[in-house]
Amino acid sequence: MKHTIPQEEYMERGHMACLGCGGAHAMRYLLKGLGEKTIIALPACCWAVIPGVYPYSCMDIPLQYVAFEVTGAAISGIEAALKAKGKKDGTTVVGWAGDGGTADIGIQALSGAVERGHDVKYVCYDNEAYMNTGIQRSSATPRGAWTTTTPVGSTKAWKQTPKKNIVEIMVAHEIPYTCTASVAYPEDIIRKAVKMKEIEGPCYMQILAPCPTGWKYPPEKTIEIARLATETCIFPIYEVTDGKYKINKRIRDDKKKNIIDYFRTQGRFRKLDETTIQQIQSSVDAEWELLKKKEKCFGEEI
C-alpha cells in the first residue's frame, strides 16, 4: 500500500494540546514534510505548552523557545550560525508561531528576517486569536468573531474589523515563496513543506488551524470546519512562487458554499446578525474574485 503521508513521526504521543487542536495537526504534518533535519524556534503561543512541561517533551527535533515577538530574529540568528559554522547540510531552520505572534507582536521581526533574505521558513499556525492566553482577539481574528476581548455586549459586539491579510503582506516582501495551507489538506501541507525545504531563501506558510476551545465547536469537527473554510472561500488555499499566484484548492462556482454554512458550525459566530453575515459574504466573494484575478494576471502561463 502506498502512503500519501510519510509515516515518520517527529512529534511523539503525549503532547499537551487540547482535544481536537488544529495546531497539533499542523505541526505533525509540517514535520513529516520537513523531516528530521529541522530546527524550530517558537515563541509564546499554544505551542509553548504543547510539547510538554520541563523535563518532558514530545518533540524529536531541536527546539528553541524564544520571546513572543522575536521568532523572525531568532531564526535569523540560528540560520546565520548554520552558515558561519558551515553546517548547511540540508538542515531547515523554521520559525513556528501563532497568528498573534506573527500578525501582531512578531510582525516586525518577521518582516526584518525575510527582508534580509535569511534562508528560513516561517510557519504561522493560524487559530485566529490569542488562544493560549484565553481567546483574546488578534489582528488575524476575522470580522464577526466573538472573543473574550470582543464580547457581545449591549452596545458593541464581536470583532468589527476584517482579518489582517498577513499572506499578502509577505507577498509584498517579494520573498521566493508564500503559501496558505489547512489541516483539512495534510498532503498539501506536506507538499508545501517539501517545497519550502528545497527553496533557498525566506518562505512563509500560514496554516489554518481551527481551535475547538476558542471557536466553540465539538473537538471532532476540526477537519470538517477547516475544510468548510476553504469550500466557502473564507480561507483559500493558494501559493505564490516568485510572484506567481496559484490556487491549490480550486472551488468551482457551483460548488462554492455560503459563509453561513461555515459560521453555523462555530459558537464564536453565533450572535451575528443577517446584515453583517451578508456583508461578510460580499467581502469574501470579492476577495475570492480578486484572488482568481491575481492568479490570472500573475499566474503561471497556462
Added chain:
Amino acid sequence: MAKPMAISGNFAAAYSTKQINPHIVAAYPITPQTLMMEKFSEYVANGEVDTELICVESEHSAMSACIGAAAAGGRVITSTAANGLALMFEVVYIAASLRLPMTMCVMNRALSGPINIHCDHSDAMGVRDSGWIQVFNENAQEVYDTMFQACRIGEHKDIKLPVMVNFDGFITSHKVERVDVLDDDVVQDYIGKFEPMYPLLDVDNPLTYGPLDLFDYYFEHKRQQVDAMQKALPIIEKEMKAYGKVSGREYGIMESYHLDDADYVIICMSSTAGTTKFVVDRMRAQGKKVGLLKLRLFRPFPAKQIAEQLAGVKRIAVLDRSESFGAFGGPLFTEVRNALYDVNDKPGITGYVYGLGGRDISADQIEGVFNKLISAPDKMIGDIQYLGVRGD
C-alpha cells in the same frame, strides 16, 4: 609583536571584535555605539573576518538573533547603548537564563526621557539583576583588553554566562587614545576555539532550549544561575590576572590607587576613575592621604574583596553615575555600603550622584569631594549628595 594604535574606544571594540573573528555579530544602530559597527562592517566588507553580520531591525531583534545564534553554537558579539539596551531588557534576561555566553559592548548612555545621547550608567544599571557579568572600563585600552577576557570568562565551562563590556559613551567611545594591540595569533591563542556545549545545530541529538518550566523546576534553574555567578567571581579574577601573561597588562576585578595608607577614599567606575587618579596625585603631592578604589567588575559584585580593600579607611565617598529613584543612594553606593555592614570599625560613607546625561565632572569637583571627606565630623552619616547640578 604588540603595536600601538591611536584609536577610539569604539574602534578598539571593533578592532578586538575583528581579532576575535566571531561567528555572528548582530546589531542595530544607536548613538554612541554606531562607529563600532560601521568599522566592523568595513572588516566584513573587506573579507577581513569570517563573521556573519546581521543588521537587524531593532535592538530587541539584535539580542534575539544573538540568542538564536549562541544557542545554535556560535561565538557571538553585539553592542548597544541606552534605549537600545532598555528595549532589549526582556531578552537580556533570556540570554543569561539560557546560559548562553556572548559579549555585548554597552557604550553607556543616559536613558530617555527627556532624550539625551551622552554618558551615564543608567542603561547598564537597569539590567544589573539580569544575570549578565558586567565589567566597567576606564579607557580604550581596557575596552580592547576586556573584549578578549570576556570570551574566556563567559565561555568558561563553569560559568557559561553572557558578559557586558561597559564603557562611557562619547567620553571613552569617541576619544582617541593610545591602545597597544596584540597580534591576531596571540589573540586567537588566548581566546581559543569556541566549543559550544549543547548546540541546537546538532540535529542528531535534538534538545530543547528554554522550555516551559513551572513551579516544579524553575526555582532550581534560578538557583543554578546563582551558583554560576558565585563560581564566576574567582574565575574572573584568575582570568583577568592571567591575561597579564599574554599582553603584559594585568587586570583585576578592581584597581587600587594609593589605597594602602589612604584614610579618605573615592570609589567609582569607568572614565571618572581616570580623573580621580589625577586628583589623587595632586592631593598626595600636598601630603593628603587620599586614594581611589576603581571597580571594574560590578556583577558579580565582589563584596568581600571590597570590604578587605577598605579595612582601616576612615571615610569613603561612592560616586554613582546613575540614579535609582526612590532608593537610598545610587546602585554602587547601596552595594558598597552593604558590603561594609560586617566590617569592624566601619568607615564613614557618603554617596554622590554625578554626571547624569553627560554632565562633565571636573578634577576640582572631585577634589571638593575629598576635602569634604577630610573635614567631615568623625561620625559621618551616610547621606546622598548631587555633584555638579544646579540648586545643590
